[in-house]
Amino acid sequence: MPRPARRTVLAAGAAGAAAVLAACSNEGRGGAPAEFVNAPVEMPRHIPFPGLEPDLPGDPATGLMDAYFQYPAQPLVATSGAPGDGKVVETLVRTDSPVPPDVSRNAFWQELNSRLGSELEINIVPGPDWGQKFATTVAGDVLPEVFCVDGGMPQLPQFMDAAALDLTPYLSGDRVADYPFLANIPPETWGPTALNGKIMGVPIPRGVMSTSFLYKREDLLAAKGITEDPTSFEEFLALCQELTVPRENVFALGSVPLDLIRQMLGIPNGWVEKDGSLTRNLELEEQVEALEAARRLVEAEVLNPDTFAVQGNDVKNWFGSGRSYFTFDTFSAWPQFIREQTSGEDFSMAMLRTPGYDGSPGTAVSWLGNPTYGISAIRQDAGDRVEAILNVLNYLAAPFGTEEYLFRIYGAPGVHYELSGTDPVLTDRGASETQLGFRYLADSPWPIYVPGNRRSTQNWYEGQKIAVGQGSADPTLGLYSETKSTTGGSIDGRINDLTNDILQGRKPVSAWAEGVRAWKADGGDRIRDELEKALADRGDSLA
Amino acid sequence: MAVIEDTAPETRRASAPPGPRRQAPLLVRILRDRTVLLFALPGMLVLIAFQYYPLLGNVIAFQDFQPYLGIDESLWSGFRNFSVLISNDPAFLNALRNTLILTLIQAVLVFPLPIVLALILNSLMSNRMRQIVQSILYLPHFLSWVIVVAVFQQMLGGSGLVNSFLRSHGMATLDIIGNADLFRALLTSQVIWKDTGWATILFLAVLAGIDKALYEAASVDGASRFRQMLHVTLPGMRPIIILLFILQLGSSLTVGFEQIILQQAAVGVDASEVLDTYVYNEGIAGGQWGTAAAVGLAKSVVGLILVLTANKIAHAFGEQGVYKA
Numbered sequence: 001m002p003r004p005a006r007r008t009v010l011a012a013g014a015a016g017a018a019a020v021l022a023a024c025s026n027e028g029r030g031g032a033p034a035e036f037v038n039a040p041v042e043m044p045r046h047i048p049f050p051g052l053e054p055d056l057p058g059d060p061a062t063g064l065m066d067a068y069f070q071y072p073a074q075p076l077v078a079t080s081g082a083p084g085d086g087k088v089v090e091t092l093v094r095t096d097s098p099v100p101p102d103v104s105r106n107a108f109w110q111e112l113n114s115r116l117g118s119e120l121e122i123n124i125v126p127g128p129d130w131g132q133k134f135a136t137t138v139a140g141d142v143l144p145e146v147f148c149v150d151g152g153m154p155q156l157p158q159f160m161d162a163a164a165l166d167l168t169p170y171l172s173g174d175r176v177a178d179y180p181f182l183a184n185i186p187p188e189t190w191g192p193t194a195l196n197g198k199i200m201g202v203p204i205p206r207g208v209m210s211t212s213f214l215y216k217r218e219d220l221l222a223a224k225g226i227t228e229d230p231t232s233f234e235e236f237l238a239l240c241q242e243l244t245v246p247r248e249n250v251f252a253l254g255s256v257p258l259d260l261i262r263q264m265l266g267i268p269n270g271w272v273e274k275d276g277s278l279t280r281n282l283e284l285e286e287q288v289e290a291l292e293a294a295r296r297l298v299e300a301e302v303l304n305p306d307t308f309a310v311q312g313n314d315v316k317n318w319f320g321s322g323r324s325y326f327t328f329d330t331f332s333a334w335p336q337f338i339r340e341q342t343s344g345e346d347f348s349m350a351m352l353r354t355p356g357y358d359g360s361p362g363t364a365v366s367w368l369g370n371p372t373y374g375i376s377a378i379r380q381d382a383g384d385r386v387e388a389i390l391n392v393l394n395y396l397a398a399p400f401g402t403e404e405y406l407f408r409i410y411g412a413p414g415v416h417y418e419l420s421g422t423d424p425v426l427t428d429r430g431a432s433e434t435q436l437g438f439r440y441l442a443d444s445p446w447p448i449y450v451p452g453n454r455r456s457t458q459n460w461y462e463g464q465k466i467a468v469g470q471g472s473a474d475p476t477l478g479l480y481s482e483t484k485s486t487t488g489g490s491i492d493g494r495i496n497d498l499t500n501d502i503l504q505g506r507k508p509v510s511a512w513a514e515g516v517r518a519w520k521a522d523g524g525d526r527i528r529d530e531l532e533k534a535l536a537d538r539g540d541s542l543a
Numbered sequence: 544m545a546v547i548e549d550t551a552p553e554t555r556r557a558s559a560p561p562g563p564r565r566q567a568p569l570l571v572r573i574l575r576d577r578t579v580l581l582f583a584l585p586g587m588l589v590l591i592a593f594q595y596y597p598l599l600g601n602v603i604a605f606q607d608f609q610p611y612l613g614i615d616e617s618l619w620s621g622f623r624n625f626s627v628l629i630s631n632d633p634a635f636l637n638a639l640r641n642t643l644i645l646t647l648i649q650a651v652l653v654f655p656l657p658i659v660l661a662l663i664l665n666s667l668m669s670n671r672m673r674q675i676v677q678s679i680l681y682l683p684h685f686l687s688w689v690i691v692v693a694v695f696q697q698m699l700g701g702s703g704l705v706n707s708f709l710r711s712h713g714m715a716t717l718d719i720i721g722n723a724d725l726f727r728a729l730l731t732s733q734v735i736w737k738d739t740g741w742a743t744i745l746f747l748a749v750l751a752g753i754d755k756a757l758y759e760a761a762s763v764d765g766a767s768r769f770r771q772m773l774h775v776t777l778p779g780m781r782p783i784i785i786l787l788f789i790l791q792l793g794s795s796l797t798v799g800f801e802q803i804i805l806q807q808a809a810v811g812v813d814a815s816e817v818l819d820t821y822v823y824n825e826g827i828a829g830g831q832w833g834t835a836a837a838v839g840l841a842k843s844v845v846g847l848i849l850v851l852t853a854n855k856i857a858h859a860f861g862e863q864g865v866y867k868a
Contacts (some may be wrong), residue, residue: 132827139610139832154830161843246710249702305701309721309809355575490829494634497812506723 004349036417041168041197044176045192047183049078051446052398052401056448056461062370067448067461068400074423075403078180084118090144092123092137094130095437096160097336098313108411108433115407116392119308124370124437126239138163145382146389148204148374148440151192155485161199164377168199170390179390181397186445192372195395201375202442209332209446210369211467214260217325219457220346230351232359233264240302243325251304254315254324256297259367263472265355268473269367271531272447276539278532279478279519282495283518291502291509293357300501308504318338326352330369331467334460338450339431348455354470366467370477396414399444409449410434420452452536479538487523495519587789604836605787624837635815635838638821644800645817648731654791656739661746662772677747680740688801691737694721695729723814726806734800746780747789753779789857789865793850796842817844 049222054066103109113119123144125133137143153159162490169175174185182202189205221227224243229238240252265286272279277401281287297303304318318340319327329337339346356363378389399405410417412491416430426434450462451458483489500508516524566572573580600614604625607618627635660680667673683691697703699719701807719725757775766774800819805814816824818838826835850865857864 026580112648135610135830141613154612155609158609160609162616247713249707249710298569305706305716306696306703306721309696309702309806486830490825492832493824493829500808501813503810504721504723504811508812 002112004109025221032198039276039481040198040205041194042173043194044171044185045174046187046201047177047180049184049399051399053371054447056458058448059468062471063371064461064465064468065207065209065446066400067457068459069449070451071422071424071451071456072401073408075406076380076401078398078402078404079395082115082117083388083395084116084119085385087385087387087388088119088121089146089389089392090121091115091124091146091436091438091441092134092144093433094127095146095440095442096127096333097341097435097437099124099126100433100437106433108416108430109410109436112141112408112436114354116395118388118392119439120392120436120438122436122438122441126179130466134494136162138454143379144377145385146376148376149201150374151370151372152489154270154409154489156481157195158193165380165383166198167193167378167386167390168203170386172382179394181394181444182390182442183397184399184444185397186371189372193375202376202390202397203375204371204373204440204443205367205371205445206332206387206443207371207445208368208464208468209368210330210371211352211464211471212259212330212369212374213366213463213467214257214352215319215327215329215333215337215349216352217319217348218324218326218350219324219343220325222348225471226259229355231355233261233357235307235359236355237293237296238298238300239451240297240301240326242399243304246301250323251318252325253297254304254318254327255307256294256303257326258290258294258503260354261293261357262287263365263367265290265356265364266363266365267358268365269472271476273475273535278528278535280519284359287508287516288512289357291499291512294503295505295509298505308500313376316469317342320347330463331460332446335450335511338456339426339452340495348459351458351466352372353466364470366470368468368471368473369526371487374440380420393442396438396442397444400449405444408438417451423451423476476531476535479531479534480525483523483526483530485520489517491522491524494522498540555780590760598676601836601840603832603838606833608832608836609816610832620632620833624833627834627838628841634812634816634825635821638816638818639818641815642796642798642817642819643725644729648727649798650788650795651736651790652731653734653739654788656735656865657742658746658780660739661743661750664743664747665750666768677740677743680743681736682740684741686737688799688805692805693731695733719805721809723810726810726814729806730802734799745783747782749780750776757860785857785862787852789850792853793846795849796846 017116017515051066052068052072055069056067058064058066078460085224085307100106100109101312103113107119134149134153137147168179171179171182185203185205186207187209189203190199191203193199193201193203209361216229226239244250262281267281267290269286272282272284304324306314310461314350315327316329316337317326317340318324320343322336322343335418338347354364354366358434375394378386384387395404396408398408410424410426411434413419413424416426416434417424417426417427448457448460450460495515497509499509501514502509562646562672567575602614603617605619605621605825606614606624607620608614609617664673664677666674686694699705699717701716701718701721704721709716719729753776757779758771761771761775796818798817798819800817800823803817804820804823808819812820812824825831825838854864854866
């Protein structure tokens with residue numbers, strides 16, 4: 001008999017699978033019971049690294065970070081000997097910066113490898129592709145020894161249980177003292193690493209740096225004689241119209257600042273908690289107002305015409321080159337804007353103070369970002385190397401003021417940065433070679449510091465002070481919901497699609513209510529119930 | 544069932560010599576054709592490794608598949624994943640509708656174009672001219688979709704070449720890229736621009752193979768060039784046209800995954816979601832691996848049924864089709 005055609009085999013495969021199915025049972029298989037997801041574990045002791053006196057002090061109570069005007073002239077050499085074990089350390093990380101030159105053409109990477117005493121193999125994935133790349137890496141069973149996971153990943157506890165190494169014996173309690181820079185990471189950041197009663201990874205701390213706000217081009221606005229921030233949405237809209245000059249290809253905005261408008265309206269972050277019951281902020285009636293206002297911005301044509309067609313870095317580039325005046329981004333993007341701007345010496349940016357929507361002061365809020373950007377985990381079968389890998393991660397978390405930090409952020413003097421006073425100012429080569437993405441693998445708490453630019457440091461600090469002052473935290477942060485973990489991504493995706501349809505005028509704002517109803521029916525209500533229960537459980541364990 | 548491998552026509556020819564259909568035993572034929580089979584071997588290995596073997600992964604359509612557990616550990620869920628096919632899920636129905644519309648457009652509008660183009664090229668007098676035109680028409684085929692989409696974006700996008708020119712001269716701009724109403728037209732134009740030239744190759748080869756004596760006989764009988772095309776050229780091309788059409792039916796529900804996913808953000812899912820992007824968005828991005836695999840599997844089964852049916856119909860009309868049973 002001649003060989004069967006390809007598609008015949010497919011049908012046979014399907015039939016075969018059905019036959020296998022009859023013979024298979026689910027006995028002995030299954031995920032983790034929800035109870036032990038939040039089981040208690042002794043967390044690493046916080047041993048702050050004796051650092052420098054900040055020029056502008058932060059505030060642990062609000063989360064405001066320390067600010068520094070200059071790098072110490074004699075940075076502290078805080079480690080001795082290479083942390084690595086001489087063998088390659090494979091990693092998988094994401095980046096929001098342009099991908100750097102490969103190790104063979106990258107002096108910074110080569111120097112890093114020799115300092116680490118282990119070759120750091122970094123598989124760098126651009127941010128927009130991260131979710132898919134990670135999912136397929138897991139499905140293909142080709143995870144490297146060290147990998148970063150997103151705290152919102154579906155079925156995180158079960159995944160970590162199956163794939164990652166339990167780090168409790170190395171990091172719990174006082175044991176973390178062996179890794180002084182990891183011990184320096186603030187306690188609230190460690191929360192999400194505690195899964196199933198074990199410490200499953202090293203957190204990547206960002207503090208309030210992940211909070212988003214509207215950046216403004218201070219220099220360009222000043223050139224137009226505009227120094228005051230708008231005090232209401234109407235004024236903001238009018239300002240955008242004034243600034244937009246289509247003939248010169250200049251538009252006030254490069255993305256629809258819907259979340260900014262929501263914050264102008266005082267819509268809380270994520271969920272609203274009242275006496276133990278939760279409401280998703282999508283259900284609030286202010287959402288309709290926010291969407292209508294966003295529509296007005298779109299209709300006023302103050303957005304770049306390619307707003308909806310481009311992704312990621314283009315929006316940043318428009319801001320950096322002066323083709324847009326405002327951009328909505330996180331505090332942690334501050335150094336990147338400075339590094340990648342193409343407007344020259346006079347480039348200057350600051351936070352636009354979020355006005356109350358109708359002008360009344362005190363309405364606006366700032367949605368505080370998740371203090372933990374992600375979790376770096378070690379693959380389960382890398383147990384024999386775990387100390388060397390933790391040493392490498394420890395090195396990569398060296399804090400501001402140390403010689404190690406100076407190197408890992410700014411590279412080598414004369415090559416990657418030039419000294420301005422005692423400040424390391426990145427050269428073009430430095431800006432491209434140093435962005436290896438390992439700040440998404442391990443990091444110290446961020447300082448507020450723009451080398452050689454006192455004014456920018458000041459702006460950053462002032463902006464953050466305003467943001468944390470009106471900060472709104474998500475009350476469900478760190479709570480686990482099984483449904484959110486399995487279907488949350490899918491139903492949130494649909495709400496997101498609907499939002500885009502409304503913003504681009506393909507659907508009326510009135511379609512929103514139906515979308516939210518569908519969100520609730522398709523899993524939103526179950527998520528709420530589960531989160532409410534988790535919230536009550538957490539209350540019990542604290543009481 | 545005696546079917547002949549459609550991907551290895553050279554072995555088919557070798558193993559089915561002209562004459563009575565009675566065939567020698569398998570082993571004898573293998574020995575006789577060993578040289579040809581050896582030539583085919585590397586291709587077969589690639590086919591097995593990258594086409595047949597991954598087919599086994601379709602079992603996840605019957606599982607509550609979790610990538611970190613793998614196929615061995617994931618829970619079996621019977622036919623639950625297939626419920627999306629019949630449960631009136633609006634997202635799935637939308638993807639199905641868009642897919643069918645695009646399939647129709649591609650079958651009716653896009654498929655005949657290379658034939659027309661081949662006829663036009665064939666009627667060009669100068670050989671030199673024909674070769675130049677042909678080369679230019681082939682070129683876009685070698686660009687990846689990322690490049691093609693970027694080129695269209697740079698030309699026709701909101702701040703692309705055309706619109707920037709219009710805007711700087713104070714004229715109204717064209718809303719093409721990102722306009723959901725024009726999305727199908729845009730997709731179709733891109734497909735035509737990219738692949739029509741390439742698809743003419745096969746047809747041109749067939750045209751070159753038509754016996755010149757037939758044309759001479761026709762013109763002696765007083766047939767005009769148009770009549771010649773109608774009664775000599777087209778009948779000569781018919782077997783290959785039908786063959787390609789049937790083959791295309793098999794992948795007819797595959798309407799351009801990469802091309803669409805690259806442009807999806809700009810027009811929204813309502814206008815752009817097709818079965819392939821649905822599988823990707825639900826399965827890989829949304830973590831619903833089992834459901835996505837079920838949809839993909841159902842899609843392949845539909846493709847298979849279409850090919851078998853079309854082939855039967857072709858036989859009924861006395862055509863060769865893709866294979867003979």
